[in-house]
Structure formats: C-alpha cells, structure tokens
Amino acid sequence: MIILGIVLLIVGFVFSVPILWTLGIIVLIIGAVLAIAGGLGREIGGRRHYW
Numbered sequence: 001m002i003i004l005g006i007v008l009l010i011v012g013f014v015f016s017v018p019i020l021w022t023l024g025i026i027v028l029i030i031g032a033v034l035a036i037a038g039g040l041g042r043e044i045g046g047r048r049h050y051w
Helices: 002-014 018-039
Strands: none
Touching: 002 018
C-alpha cells in the first residue's frame, strides 16, 4: 500500500489530478499505519504480519 500511495502521489502531481494526490496521501498513511502496527506484533486482518 505504501508503494501504491507513492505512485498515486507522483501520478497526481505530474498530471495535476487533485483526487489522485488526495488518494495517494490517504493510501500512504494507511499503509504506514498498517506496517507499523504489523511490525509491533499486532494482528491485522487475522494475520500476524502485514506486508
């Protein structure tokens, strides 16, 4: 999700599409939160690790 967020940010910036920019930020934040929570040992969606 982090990579998808970065790609959406870049595409939104290059093509000046604000909705892609916004979605990229949201997906990037969600991916970072899930990665941090998974790294701390929290189960996410029934999985012990998130990647």
